[in-house]
Structures are given as structure tokens and as C-alpha cells.
Amino acid sequence: MARKKKEECKAPPAWLTSFGDLMSLLLTFFILLYSMSTISLEKFYQAIKGIIEAFGGHYVVYEERVIRGKNVPVQMPNMYPKMKSRKEIEEKVHKIRETLKALGVDSEVAKYGQSIRLRINTDKIFPLGSDKPYPEAIPLIMELCKKLKELDLPLTIEGHTDNTPIRNGRFPSNWELSAARATAVLRLFIQCGYDPKKLSAAGCGEYHPIAPNTTPEGRAKNRRIEIVIHLPM
Incomplete structure (x- = not known):
């Protein structure tokens, strides 16, 4: 009886033939679609x-x-x-504070998470109850803008007041006064060339004091503009 010849290699599984046919058909189908397509x-x-x-x-x-x-x-x-480090930004803000101090304007720097706040007293910038800066304060604001432009970061300009009530034809409350002061500074920044897309303004009224409103010194400290510098993530 003749011996059965040994297979040299195993036969491929049956599903592989169907799978190969499917891939060939899909390739033919996509080539056909591509040949009929037009590029818009x-x-x-x-x-x-x-x-x-x-x-x-x-x-x-x-x-x-x-x-x-x-x-x-x-x-x-x-x-x-070029991304600036937080340390570089803080050093720049402190230099700005020193410049303001040399010009006789009280200010301070506060750090909050992903932002740095430059708090500027407004007694030498705005007359009491007004949103129009003193003429001699406008060059100061423009110089401040020039220095902040070097950082090229988003800014929020906040207006703050003390709790002394204000009632006149222009401002029925401190809300309106603080918002108008913040907007006045923002407009000067735009004139200086700061990118408007990176600027915003907010009026906070008397509701975010940093000192007690029970003394003249405390009220003076609460009358301020805060420039919030938003740090890169």
C-alpha cells in the first residue's frame, strides 16, 4: 500500500480566502471612487x-x-x-511698581494663582467721583501701558471704590463709577496700542475692599484700579 505524501506546509484556513477577496473588492471600490472624485x-x-x-x-x-x-x-x-517665565513676569511687574512709586503713585503687587494683580491707588489719577483722569495722569497711564505691552499678556482692568455713597446725574452708584474708571483706563491702553482682544474691563464697586472702610486711610486704599495680568498656562 502506497504511503500518503506528507504535506510540505499547512493549508491556509478557509476564512482567509474570503477575507482576501473582501480586501481586494474594497481596494477596487476605493480606487473607483477616487477615479470619479473631483477636488473642491x-x-x-x-x-x-x-x-x-x-x-x-x-x-x-x-x-x-x-x-x-x-x-x-x-x-x-x-x-x-517666546514664553516668558512667571519669575520674569513678576520681576517686570515689580519694576513697574517701582516706577509708579518714583512718580508718587501708591501701588502694590498681589499674586493669585494664575494671575498677578497690580493695585494702583486712584487718588492721583481720578478726581473724587469722576471717571476722567487728571491731565497729568494720562502720560503715566500710557507709560504703564507701554511697559505692560512688553509682556503681551491678557489683562483685565478692574475698578474699585470705597463705600462712600455717590449719587449724581452721571453715576447713580459706585458700580457705575468703578466700571467707568476701568473703561477709561482700557481706552487709554487701546490708544497706546495694546491689543483690544487681550483687554477686558470690570467694575467691582465697593464690594472687594482690601482695607477697612472705617478710616480715611482704609478708604483711600480701597479706591484703586487693579490690572489683573493673566499668566500663560
Whole structure:
């Protein structure tokens, strides 16, 4: 009786044949779809524009260059901004405080988590009950803006008052006065060239005191503008 010839290798499992046929059919199907497809240049430009702007670049893609397959020059000056350390920012803010002190304006620096607050007394900046800065205070605010522009960080400008009631035709309460003072400083910052997208203003009235309102000294300390510097994450 003849001996059965030994198989050199095992036969592939039955499912592998069906799987191979499926992959071949899928590949053929996608090649067919691709051959019938058309590229929407408008959607392509929109996608490229979104990617470039997300990385801080300028949209400079031209149709003829894309079609001809040439390299597209993309300018991205802000793609890798130099991040300042917290220590550098704190040193800069303390230098600003020293400058204010030399000009006779009381101020202090407070740290709160991801922000630094520069508290500036308003007695030499605004007349009592007014949101219009003294003429001699405007250059001081502009100089303050120039120094903060070097940090290029988002700022919130807060107005604060003491608890002395105010009732006049312009400001029915300290809420309105504090908000108007914060907005007045914000407008000067915009004139100085600070990016408006990085600025916001808030009026806090008398409700966030940093000293008791029971003494003239305490009330004077509560009359202030706070520039909140939001630190990078």
C-alpha cells in the first residue's frame, strides 16, 4: 500500500480566502471612487487656511501654485512665541511698581494663582467721583501701558471704590463709577496700542475692599484700579 505524501506546509484556513477577496473588492471600490472624485479647491483652501491660522501664520495659498504643485510660502512669525517665565513676569511687574512709586503713585503687587494683580491707588489719577483722569495722569497711564505691552499678556482692568455713597446725574452708584474708571483706563491702553482682544474691563464697586472702610486711610486704599495680568498656562 502506497504511503500518503506528507504535506510540505499547512493549508491556509478557509476564512482567509474570503477575507482576501473582501480586501481586494474594497481596494477596487476605493480606487473607483477616487477615479470619479473631483477636488473642491474652495474646501481645500478653507482647510489650509484654518490650519495655517491656528498656528499663527498668514494665509498666502494661491490657486495657481497649488495646481502647479509648487511649494507654498507660509509666513508664521507667531508660530513659536517666546514664553516668558512667571519669575520674569513678576520681576517686570515689580519694576513697574517701582516706577509708579518714583512718580508718587501708591501701588502694590498681589499674586493669585494664575494671575498677578497690580493695585494702583486712584487718588492721583481720578478726581473724587469722576471717571476722567487728571491731565497729568494720562502720560503715566500710557507709560504703564507701554511697559505692560512688553509682556503681551491678557489683562483685565478692574475698578474699585470705597463705600462712600455717590449719587449724581452721571453715576447713580459706585458700580457705575468703578466700571467707568476701568473703561477709561482700557481706552487709554487701546490708544497706546495694546491689543483690544487681550483687554477686558470690570467694575467691582465697593464690594472687594482690601482695607477697612472705617478710616480715611482704609478708604483711600480701597479706591484703586487693579490690572489683573493673566499668566500663560
